[in-house]
Amino acid sequence: MAFDSLTEKLQNIFRQLRSKGRLTEEDVKEALKEIKRALLAADVNFKVVKEFIGNVQQRAVGQDVMNGLNPGQMVVKIVNEELTSLMGSETTEIALQPGKAMTVIMMAGLQGAGKTTTTAKLAGKFKQKGKKPLLVACDVYRPAAISQLKINGEKQQVEVFSMEDSRKPAEIAREAVAYAEKNGHNLVILDTAGRLHIDEEMMEELQQIKKAVTVHQTILVIDAMTGQDAVNAAKEFHEKAGIDGVIITKLDGDTRGGAALSVKAVTGKPIFYVGMGEKLSDLEQFYPERMASRILGMGDVLSLIEKAEAQIDEDKAKEMSRKLKKAQFDFEDYLESVKQMKNMGGIGNIMNMLPMGGLGKMKGLSEDQTSQAERSMARMEAMIYSMTVQERRDPDLLNPSRKHRIAKGAGVDISEVNRMIKQFGEMKKMMKMMGKGGRRGGFRLPF
Known part of the structure; x- marks a missing residue:
């Protein structure tokens, strides 16, 4: 992480x-x-x-x-x-035009930084906030760029504007803004072409787009994995084309984090968002004070709470709590809890947001140990998915022949199935005792 x-x-x-x-x-x-x-x-x-x-x-x-x-x-x-x-002291929002006025955002960046994917994620974020975004395919050079933007736009349920014939990016941008005005879009996000390195042609193209339409925000997408190269690129982009802020992608894969710590000081421009994974929810608002807290091992509990609020269904959570108290939960409930945890980024991401004390000590787990824990969870999921719906809801149905079928379906040894069922039964017993007051028949809660 x-x-x-x-x-x-x-x-x-x-x-x-x-x-x-x-x-x-x-x-x-x-x-x-x-x-x-x-x-x-x-x-x-x-x-x-x-x-x-x-x-x-x-x-x-x-x-x-x-x-x-x-x-x-x-x-x-x-x-x-x-x-x-x-890193900027205060959180900086992307500045949108007031009221119903249209905002035009131009996305820039080098090839491989994740610009097209990030552009679609950003549109999804603003859609959640009540905006009606239009994604615009201005990359006319990379063969798969337009189709990639369309696929990502579909995932976010955001319309994509493209012109298949060989038009210049500035002309596409002008046509897209006119289309947006006619169709009630109040946010236009331009996905421009990247290059393997910064050149005059790229900078000229960005300037031409700015002459063709009023661009309110120019956002640079940089790849955290490239470290100081990303920071140097940000400096050069700002000097030659002018940027208003930065989005850093792939921060979850960079164990060093130098780009996040350098880019504001070098460019003078804020970090708007950081990419921490593939899902829409993994594009996180950048909070300097929370990031500093994470770096120092103090955790980021506020972001964890916000992620939980955004990802966890409150009614399902209440029902799960009721079932836990009465020891009525089953394997389907377990699958639901795993799904919710995955939505929050998995074991590693959750532990990374906890302080080093208490549960946060698990942050001391190596990457291999975290991977092993996630693999064990995946095997458990495979076993549960190999059960019928009736078996998931009533584990008492699991006789030897059913267990052998489940083991075969999940590709595991029968001993793993037996161990999982035994652990699940013990967990239910413990929850039942907790529901009765914490101590029965000499049983003492482990805290």
């Missing part, structure tokens, strides 16, 4: 600081050297790191910190505040 390596290093540094009680100026400087190394290893821009360390040091060696009751904790607080400031 994003920032895992950096988080682990910072946690170790802070643990050493907090263990010392009183701090000397030398202690703080030594810790800052380690933080500097950790940030550079995370592929954060060198100039950004230098300025960041200077700001932290200036604040951290002051009398209030050194003579405070908990100087180690104060240093952590300062690092948190400076990280937040580095």
Whole structure:
């Protein structure tokens, strides 16, 4: 997950600081050297790191910190505040035109950054907020670009405007805006062509589109996996074409996170969203203070709650709670709970948002351990899907012959089926005891 390596290093540094009680100026400087190394290893821009360390040091060696009751904790607080400031301090929304006026957004970026997919996700986000978006295929060079935008637009149930004959992107943009005005669209999102690298032709094309239509927001899509190359591209795009903000994709696959920590300081432009996966819900609003909290291992409980509210059906959750209390849940209920967890990004994503204490200690699981847990869950799902609906609702029906059929259908050994059914039965017993007050027949709850 994003920032895992950096988080682990910072946690170790802070643990050493907090263990010392009183701090000397030398202690703080030594810790800052380690933080500097950790940030550079995370592929954060060198100039950004230098300025960041200077700001932290200036604040951290002051009398209030050194003579405070908990100087180690104060240093952590300062690092948190400076990280937040580095990424923009406040959350910045994409500026839309007021009232019913139409907003035109132009999406730009290099090939492979995930621009077309992100463009469709963004349209889906605004549709949820009550807008009527129109996606526009302005990439006339990449053969699959138009069909890709149409497929992604269909997923979000957003109309796509395209012109199959060989028109220039600026002309397509002009026709699309006219079409949008006639058909009641109040948001037009232009998916422009990418290149393998920045060239004059690309920049000229973006300028031509801006001359043809009024573009209210130009948003650059960059790939977190490319680290400082992405930041350098952002700087060049801004200098040559002018951008209003950035969306960073594939942050879930980048364990370093240098692009997210550098781009605001280098370009002066905010990060609007970050891509944390393939689904629409995985395009997350960027909150600098929450991201800083995640980086420092303090978790991001607010984002987790918001994700849960958006993804979990409240009525289903209440019914599940009632069944759990009465130990009436069955295998179909289990499948529903797994589905809800997947909608929230799976085990790894949920644990990544929890603080390092309590359940968040599971953040210490390696990528292999997380993958193993998810594979075990997938095998359990396969076994349940191999059952009939009646068997899922009434596990008492599962006699030996049925178990053998389920094992064969799921491609697992019969022992795995027996183990799963036994664990499920024990869980129901425990829930029943909890529902009766927590202790019966010598049983004590494990908390």
